[in-house]
Amino acid sequence: MIVTVTTFHLKHPATLGEMTKVFQATAPKYQGMPGLLRKNYWMSEDGLRVGGIYEWASRADADRAYTPDWKKFVESKYGVTPVIEYLHSPVMVDNREGTISVAA
Numbered sequence: 890m891i892v893t894v895t896t897f898h899l900k901h902p903a904t905l906g907e908m909t910k911v912f913q914a915t916a917p918k919y920q921g922m923p924g925l926l927r928k929n930y931w932m933s934e935d936g937l938r939v940g941g942i943y944e945w946a947s948r949a950d951a952d953r954a955y956t957p958d959w960k961k962f963v964e965s966k967y968g969v970t971p972v973i974e975y976l977h978s979p980v981m982v983d984n985r986e987g988t989i990s991v992a993a
Contacts, residue, residue, distance in 0.1 A: 890926070890944060891951050891977065892942065893975055893976070894941070895971045895972065896940040896974070898938055903937075908930075908939055923950060923953070924950020925946075925954065928942070978992065
């Protein structure tokens with residue numbers, strides 16, 4: 890499993906209410922996206938950084954999502970270029986399901 894963290898360094902602080910509206914507007918775009926297992930939106934406490942934490946079935950799935958069109962879309966929303974960090978996630982604890990999973 891691959892986890893990506895996208896970060897947008899905002900020019901001016903945003904409020905949680907403002908970002909919640911932006912996040913709600915973009916969330917449907919990710920429903921049913923091939924290979925995307927989960928996406929969490931996030932915002933720093935100071936309102937200067939926002940982004941997403943994504944769980945992907947594979948690196949190839951993540952790479953298919955971060956296209957030039959995706960970058961243009963998010964740059965138009967946030968006014969800045971995203972930073973994308975790729976991370977391996979070999980073990981996952983799911984307290985809702987009561988499971989520990991090991992990536993294949």
